[in-house]
Amino acid sequence: MYNQEQNRDAVLARCRKQLPKADMREPLARAAAGKGLLHIVSVLLMLMTMIRSTFALLTTPPQLSNQRHSLTSRAANESFPLECVQVAPPIMSPTGGCQQTLMVHTFAASYGQPFIGTYSPPDCEFNRITFNLIVTSAGRQFDRLALMFFDDTEIFRTSTAEPTRDGIIWTYNKDMSSYLSMFKKPQKIVFDLGNLMDDTYTGSWNTTLAATFFTAEDTIEPADVVIPVSARRSAENAPSGFVVPGSKAVNDLVLPRNAKKAVFSISACGQAAEEFWWSNVLTSDTQVFGNHTTLYGHSPFRELQLVIDGYLAGVSWPFPVIFTGGIVPGFWRPIVGIDAFDLREDEIDITPFIPLLSDNQSHTFEIQVAGIDDDGRGNEYITTNIESNWIVTGKVFVWLDSNISSTTGTLPSVSASVPTIHLHSATQHTVNGTVASLDYSIEVSRNLYIESTLHTSAGTKNVSWKQDLTFSNSGTLSNKGNDQIMRQTTTGSHLSSSGYSRTYEYPLWVISSINEPPGGNLTIDAKMGRGKYVQELGDLAYPNDWKTFDYTRLPSTLYGKPTFSGSNVNNWQNGTASYLSVPAQKRSYGSGSTEQLLSLSGITDGPVAVVQDGTHNAAMHMAQQRGEELYRRRMVATNGSVVVDVESFGGQVREKSTYVAANQEYNDGGVHEFAMEGVRALLGRGAYAMMRWR
């Protein structure tokens, strides 16, 4: 392992003083207040996410000759920065053509100093836009959160990988077509990536953000108007995220009178004391290991609620994003956590509220972040009084009916049950009476149904939005709270009368153990597994994944662009990682292995004829099969190097073995470089094969 010149005491001291992300003050003040030390697991989880250079890099590539798909490992050196990656399906974005650079900026001491720029629409026709963000960094730095706004509207939320001494680089491409109406007008760009630097924390962020504009035969129907729910601070050249619960995420909005469809999207993530919300315990158990060890409470359940004029209009049960310093940094280099470079937003169809909202009067839109409190005697309730903090914004996407001046209808009928909550906790005691372990569990379910009747120029119809959600989390804490095992699952089904549906499952388990043997060393050993399995039919504000997929990379495009009614995206990561701090050497070390499997499949309606004669190629076969795989990628990284990387398009495997240079696109190859898999091999490879693999 590599020495990382990392002094734990300096890191700890640093973390207590620093304000690395928005509003770290509150929990740090609490930690410093001496009322009792925060629970060490929580503290370390929080610190870990901020430790930057704790990761060891191998100087020699690992030997994995038994791997058929192994490749020359990639590790950073002075001339080649380490390439970090968020595994995601490649999106359609033609090279050349109409492009515009939106930002070239170094975020150094950038806390409270966002990049401010201007956007003017390009001189070309377009109905699609993609972003390409390239970031480099070298030195030591924490992971950082970034929010990008057009005026007061958040359009992109990302976070950073933690740099190495020799440097890292990553590229992320994102389809932005949902914001087409905004890209047709000039905008002020506010890109906020708060960073702090000093003698120890030396990494700054060199960023280049470019937009590509093009025209696609389109199945994407972007909204006509996008209205933010945000702190609305762009006039002061400031970012517009709300910090909840310190402030209320609320705006009074006047909507266009002639809306025919309206969708609300929520962008939110926990930071500081709320970053590891999924590892929290029941409020009644926070002191279970004694009053010198305070665990984070309000339960491991979080719900984002959209409240319109006091009515619950829908909820989002968040995907547990883990940033690149999270748990143990060794998990996340160079493969970052699911969604770390692109924090996705959940959508709520608020079309049933249109009759209420089309009166040209102002209406209150509030996003609340809720947890669960309990008194340990069987009384539990949803609370918005959680720790600090969540960074929250929202948007209303509106589609207009140009044939009428105002939409009418009935007021929405909202039936939202109070969530069903089951809590359990029990402690085991040692012979002398101290608590040896805490077992806890929580189960929550909720159903919500909203409908109204809408009169538009297309006639009268009943519109509805339905959500059925379940959540479970159970865990055990032992060794004075230093060891934790937790397992969580969030499942949901969202259904709109427009034909849109989203069903999903987010499993997560973490086993972590912190040890402080006499002498001052500190070790953290952890294992984790997590998934994001989403089946989406149709779309609301954001295009379905099959529509933005780069189908030109399929083995043959002879039959044109494949058309689907929806997609399955199955995404799984698991790994093992360790961290060791040796104060006597003023060093810390890290190691780890992470494995990831992602697949994207298109879903076709109804039964399909399977081609039997064997004369047709895989692309045609694929287009005709129900739930056919478009893209799959499997990666394994060990101790900072990628050791396995197998990618397949439409069932044809391509191994990534030719890395030209770390700052260039890898050699993409052509169809001739594909190893053709037999059609037989494609059969039976259903979209849920990965579910079983898990």
Ligand SMILES: *[C@@H]1O[C@H](CO)[C@@H](O)[C@H](O)[C@H]1NC(C)=O
């Ligand atoms: C740096 O890494 C690249 C790619 O792995 C390799 O080709 C090159 O030889 C390395 N250079 C040094 C100085 O180690």
Ligand SMILES: *[C@@H]1O[C@H](CO)[C@@H](O)[C@H](O)[C@H]1NC(C)=O
């Ligand atoms: C960032 O940009 C500066 C100025 O161009 C350059 O000196 C530095 O080497 C860059 N850092 C990285 C990590 O690319």
Ligand SMILES: *[C@@H]1O[C@H](CO)[C@@H](O)[C@H](O)[C@H]1NC(C)=O
């Ligand atoms: C902490 O626990 C000790 C021993 O049980 C007790 O004497 C003390 O009052 C407690 N302090 C607080 C603040 O609860």
Ligand SMILES: *[C@@H]1O[C@H](CO)[C@@H](O)[C@H](O)[C@H]1NC(C)=O
């Ligand atoms: C909406 O209200 C504003 C201010 O009250 C008024 O100026 C405007 O004419 C109204 N628009 C419509 C379409 O009624």
Ligand SMILES: *[C@@H]1O[C@H](CO)[C@@H](O)[C@H](O)[C@H]1NC(C)=O
């Ligand atoms: C307006 O009406 C025309 C003719 O009925 C129809 O083709 C068009 O789709 C309608 N536009 C909207 C926005 O509903």
Ligand SMILES: *[C@@H]1O[C@H](CO)[C@@H](O)[C@H](O)[C@H]1NC(C)=O
């Ligand atoms: C109680 O026992 C545990 C181990 O069984 C030990 O670690 C702890 O120090 C003991 N506490 C007291 C107050 O004796």
Ligand SMILES: *[C@@H]1O[C@H](CO)[C@@H](O)[C@H](O)[C@H]1NC(C)=O
């Ligand atoms: C809408 O729902 C109402 C009440 O359930 C029903 O009476 C009516 O027929 C429905 N209208 C349409 C257009 O489906």
Ligand SMILES: *[C@@H]1O[C@H](CO)[C@@H](O)[C@H](O)[C@H]1NC(C)=O
């Ligand atoms: C701390 O860990 C280092 C590295 O493993 C080891 O050499 C050292 O002996 C440990 N120190 C103590 C006090 O255990």
Ligand SMILES: *[C@@H]1O[C@H](CO)[C@@H](O)[C@H](O)[C@H]1NC(C)=O
């Ligand atoms: C991930 O899980 C699989 C299946 O349990 C296991 O074989 C593999 O070793 C794990 N990978 C890592 C890096 O922990």
Ligand SMILES: *[C@@H]1O[C@H](CO)[C@@H](O)[C@H](O)[C@H]1NC(C)=O
């Ligand atoms: C990764 O580093 C750890 C710690 O040095 C080591 O035990 C392990 O063997 C390394 N893994 C590989 C595949 O080299």
